[in-house]
Amino acid sequence: xxxxIRDNEQRKAGIPTIKRLPQxxxxxxxxxxxxxxTVSTTFLxxxxxxxxxxxxxxxxxxxxxGKPRIGFTTKEAIKKIEHFLGWDNVTEAFLVGAGNLGSAxxxxxxxxxxxxxxxxxxDKDDKKIGQEIHGIKVLSMEKLPNLAKRMHIHIGVIxxxxxxxxEVSDIxxxxxxKAIWNFTPVKxxxxxxxxxxxxxxxxGLAVLSVKLASKLGFVDIEEV
Amino acid sequence: xxxxIRDNEQRKAGIPTIKRLPQxxxxxxxxxxxxxxTVSTTFLxxxxxxxxxxxxxxxxxxxxxGKPRIGFTTKEAIKKIEHFLGWDNVTEAFLVGAGNLGSAxxxxxxxxxxxxxxxxxxDKDDKKIGQEIHGIKVLSMEKLPNLAKRMHIHIGVIxxxxxxxxEVSDIxxxxxxKAIWNFTPVKxxxxxxxxxxxxxxxxGLAVLSVKLASKLGFVDIEEV
DNA sequence: TAGATTGTTAATCGATTAACAATC
DNA sequence: TAGATTGTTAATCGATTAACAATC
Numbered sequence: 001x002x003x004x005i006r007d008n009e010q011r012k013a014g015i016p017t018i019k020r021l022p023q024x025x026x027x028x029x030x031x032x033x034x035x036x037x038t039v040s041t042t043f044l045x046x047x048x049x050x051x052x053x054x055x056x057x058x059x060x061x062x063x064x065x066g067k068p069r070i071g072f073t074t075k076e077a078i079k080k081i082e083h084f085l086g087w088d089n090v091t092e093a094f095l096v097g098a099g100n101l102g103s104a105x106x107x108x109x110x111x112x113x114x115x116x117x118x119x120x121x122x123d124k125d126d127k128k129i130g131q132e133i134h135g136i137k138v139l140s141m142e143k144l145p146n147l148a149k150r151m152h153i154h155i156g157v158i159x160x161x162x163x164x165x166x167e168v169s170d171i172x173x174x175x176x177x178k179a180i181w182n183f184t185p186v187k188x189x190x191x192x193x194x195x196x197x198x199x200x201x202x203x204g205l206a207v208l209s210v211k212l213a214s215k216l217g218f219v220d221i222e223e224v
Numbered sequence: 225x226x227x228x229i230r231d232n233e234q235r236k237a238g239i240p241t242i243k244r245l246p247q248x249x250x251x252x253x254x255x256x257x258x259x260x261x262t263v264s265t266t267f268l269x270x271x272x273x274x275x276x277x278x279x280x281x282x283x284x285x286x287x288x289x290g291k292p293r294i295g296f297t298t299k300e301a302i303k304k305i306e307h308f309l310g311w312d313n314v315t316e317a318f319l320v321g322a323g324n325l326g327s328a329x330x331x332x333x334x335x336x337x338x339x340x341x342x343x344x345x346x347d348k349d350d351k352k353i354g355q356e357i358h359g360i361k362v363l364s365m366e367k368l369p370n371l372a373k374r375m376h377i378h379i380g381v382i383x384x385x386x387x388x389x390x391e392v393s394d395i396x397x398x399x400x401x402k403a404i405w406n407f408t409p410v411k412x413x414x415x416x417x418x419x420x421x422x423x424x425x426x427x428g429l430a431v432l433s434v435k436l437a438s439k440l441g442f443v444d445i446e447e448v
Numbered sequence: 449t450a451g452a453t454t455g456t457t458a459a460t461c462g463a464t465t466a467a468c469a470a471t472c
Numbered sequence: 473t474a475g476a477t478t479g480t481t482a483a484t485c486g487a488t489t490a491a492c493a494a495t496c
Binding site: 278 | 462464465466470472
């Protein structure tokens with residue numbers, strides 16, 4: 001008997017859809033806690049201030065099926081979304097750069113609900129090596145390659161300064177890491193079989209700046 | 225004489241364009257440091273691994289003008305982008321939630337190059353109040369409303385737990401803050417004249433997860 | 449049954465990509 | 473001059489929105 005990792009029919013989902021899925025997941029889990037057994041896309045849409053049809057299409061792309069007049073089973077929707085995102089299994093990851101941001105990420109418990117567990121951190125600063133931050137050991141950079149290979153680590157998180165980002169990325173790739181979560185503003189150059197996702201605060205700030213400016217209104221100013 | 229805040233002709237730019245602008249800015253500033261006087265969109269595109277036409281349209285939307293065969297003046301392009309984003313003036317901001325992430329953000333010097341200066345932090349934890357983190361004082365939440373009004377603060381950064389996000393947002397809005405940079409996964413409910421931008425790590429992680437899965441390939445598994 | 453909600457099919461909108469004339 | 477690059481206009485693509493039949 002054949003068994004696909006992706007059980008039921010799953011359609012392709014675009015990036016916008018993928019980005020919205022965690023939002024639904026968060027609300028659904030809240031509802032689950034409150035023992036709410038079914039939920040309509042209308043409700044989810046209201047909570048997130050988006051159109052119901054968007055939610056319907058997004059959820060549908062995970063393979064979840066609803067019942068007219070009733071909606072989706074909370075538990076099933078959660079299961080489908082988590083499975084779609086691959087969050088039903090926790091993957092172990094290495095983090096490089098135990099600075100302010102790196103430490104904050106290590107301290108964030110929520111990632112385990114998102115399929116990610118940071119199990120070791122690496123730094124080149126001797127003062128940090130040997131320390132334990134939020135229960136995670138900080139090791140010497142030199143140990144990364146062997147350890148990554150031995151433990152079959154596939155995900156790396158980069159929190160170093162921009163100038164060292166590419167260097168760290170190269171080491172990770174060489175060590176067999178296949179997915180890089182990049183918290184620097186640098187566009188990493190990686191081989192085709194390695195994926196990377198840039199978490200760029202400056203782009204979010206740019207959007208906020210422009211939104212604010214357009215709200216305040218670019219009124220003409222009368223000079224004296 | 226009339227004088228518009230937006231000097232030359234500037235066209236509307238979509239969100240994708242706005243998000244890319246900081247990336248160009250970063251490279252342009254690097255080039256400026258190296259005394260490179262002109263730059264072509266072809267070069268920028270190569271650096272970022274995107275199509276030249278995208279860069280050309282994006283830069284054009286800021287009002288910068290290039291010369292055929294030569295490209296854009298580095299300094300002018302920087303000036304236009306910064307102006308477009310409103311990053312040529314530094315705006316003071318308040319941050320609420322001096323936890324791991326909040327502290328990391330306070331420690332990040334780069335925001336000043338992006339028009340943002342966090343000048344005070346607020347927390348409800350007595351142990352944190354009175355402390356100074358990365359040179360920024362942590363004050364009692366109760367002081368926020370008056371201080372924000374008195375200092376005409378328009379930007380707020382929220383780094384509290386999800387469950388307190390809406391509450392903090394309400395306080396900020398009441399205090400006259402017009403733009404909220406939201407680091408919680410909660411969709412904030414704000415009045416029409418207040419803008420907010422959510423910085424959602426889980427959506428980035430979702431994209432990375434799906435990218436990785438599709439790279440690894442959803443191979444069929446043969447059961448025993 | 450009645451009607452809220454799903455899921456499908458079509459229409460609209462906006463962003464990306466392509467083609468090409470203008471020009472330094 | 474020749475040709476790289478800009479900037480404009482048109483074509484393509486994908487995502488959002490709209491319309492509506494199916495159904496619990």
